[in-house]
Amino acid sequence: MSLVARHLEDSGIPTIVVGSALDIIEHVGVPRYLHTDFPLGNPLGTPFDREMQRQHVDMALDLLNEACQANTVCRSPFSWQGDPGWRDDYSRVTDANRAALAAAGEARRAKQIVMKKTNPKQQIPMP
Amino acid sequence: MMSPYDVPYMERTRLYYEAQGYTIPYQWAHHDYTPFSKLTKPLPQLRVGLVTTAMPDTEQGRAERKLYSTPSRPVPDSMFTLGLSWHDTVTHTRDVGSFLPIEALLAIESEGGIGSLAPHFQSVPTAYSQRQTIEEDAPVILSHMKKDEVDVAILVPL
Numbered sequence: 001m002s003l004v005a006r007h008l009e010d011s012g013i014p015t016i017v018v019g020s021a022l023d024i025i026e027h028v029g030v031p032r033y034l035h036t037d038f039p040l041g042n043p044l045g046t047p048f049d050r051e052m053q054r055q056h057v058d059m060a061l062d063l064l065n066e067a068c069q070a071n072t073v074c075r076s077p078f079s080w081q082g083d084p085g086w087r088d089d090y091s092r093v094t095d096a097n098r099a100a101l102a103a104a105g106e107a108r109r110a111k112q113i114v115m116k117k118t119n120p121k122q123q124i125p126m127p
Numbered sequence: 128m129m130s131p132y133d134v135p136y137m138e139r140t141r142l143y144y145e146a147q148g149y150t151i152p153y154q155w156a157h158h159d160y161t162p163f164s165k166l167t168k169p170l171p172q173l174r175v176g177l178v179t180t181a182m183p184d185t186e187q188g189r190a191e192r193k194l195y196s197t198p199s200r201p202v203p204d205s206m207f208t209l210g211l212s213w214h215d216t217v218t219h220t221r222d223v224g225s226f227l228p229i230e231a232l233l234a235i236e237s238e239g240g241i242g243s244l245a246p247h248f249q250s251v252p253t254a255y256s257q258r259q260t261i262e263e264d265a266p267v268i269l270s271h272m273k274k275d276e277v278d279v280a281i282l283v284p285l
Contacts, residue, residue, distance in 0.1 A: 001180055001284035003156060004251055007265035008280050010162040013176070013272060015280045021136045029161040037131070041213030041285050044231075047222035057231040060281055061240065065170055070161035079131070086217040087134050091143040098146055105147025 002028035016064045018056065019043045022073075032067045034060050036076040039086045045078065052078055140212075156257050166279065175241050176277035177248040178268060179227050180284045181206035181220070192252040194264055196271045199248050202229045211253065213285045226285050245275040253284070 002025055005015040009031045016032040019025055020043050025033050036043050036056060045052035056076060063074050080086060093101060141152045166173070182188040183197050184205040192210065197203070206227060208220040224230050232244045249268045254260050272280065 001178065001251065001253070001282050003257060003260045004178060004265045004268055005280070005282050006158070006162055007261065008269055008272065008282075009164050011269050012164050013269070013277060013280050014164045014166050015282060017282045017284070019284045021284070022133050023135055023137050024155060027137065028156050029158045031161055031163045037133070039214035039218045040136075041208070041211075041215070041218050041220050042222075042225035043283050043285065044225050044228055047219060047225045050224065050231075053224050053228065054231045054234070057228045057235065057281075058240075060228075061170055061235070064279055064281075065166060068165075070163035083217045086214060087132060089216055090134055090136075090214050091139040091212075093142050093146045101143070101146040102148055105144075105149065108147065 002030045005030045014064060016060050016067075018060050026071075026073065029071055031070045031072070032063050033071075033073045034063055034076065035073060036078065038078075038080045039082070039090070046081065153255070168278070170241050170279075171239050173242045173278040174245055174276055175232055175243070176245040176272045176275060176280040177227065177229065177232070178280060178282040179206070179248060179250055180211060180253050181208045181226060182250050182252070183207065188250070194252070194267055195250040196247045197250065199229050199244055199246055200233075202233070203227075208285060211285050220285065226283055228281065228283065232281075242278070245272070245277050247271060247275055 002017060005017050009015050016034060017025060017030045018034045018036065020036050020038050020040055022035050044056045059076060137155060182192055183195050184207045188195060189207045203223055206223055213220060220226060235241050236244050249271055251264055251268060
């Protein structure tokens, strides 16, 4: 997504990315970024919390309007009110899931081989 | 409870796929230069385009992850997010407004905060291939946005 933002910006369309993966987006580099510190999946806020979602869109528009240089990053003041252990939970490799992950990798590679044969143009999701 | 910290997604991803038997870690693009374009008009005069990594919740969208240009109205009740790396053990994507701000932007449009929401929003697949994104997908999204006379874009990856 960051690469698309860069392409649009380079073509004269100002952009803002709203997301929750700060390290990835800063690594790639985008013109403007609003960081919402939530689990991946709800970058605009808690599901069904229309007020919070609206405030994030307002923040995005403000940043779009006010940023005056590339790589401008703003952090939302909101925090996730759900499971407090979510940061530790995401894609964590432990002894409990190590064998299952190895098996899933084997299955994924087998599926990718079939996908390439049956539909070479189908895009493989990035890890 | 741990104190808040920024989740190291790149490291987590590397370790996760290493555990799945992938020996070459994914290399995210990295740039020393970032382009920047200034707004040419006030927001109330601008048309806003939207880009999401979610696919349309249609038979085709569920079957094939690729570029889609979808009418912004009516606001979709659901989007297809299966297969994307969102945090499914702690949240869900049943509320489109939590990742695709069509409803919020239509409200802002009606209040005069933006000129208009573009008639279509764009779905882009998160492809492993950066070449695919840069050379094929991004130019197509740009052409859709030009056709819709988009002035500024909000991109919201899940």
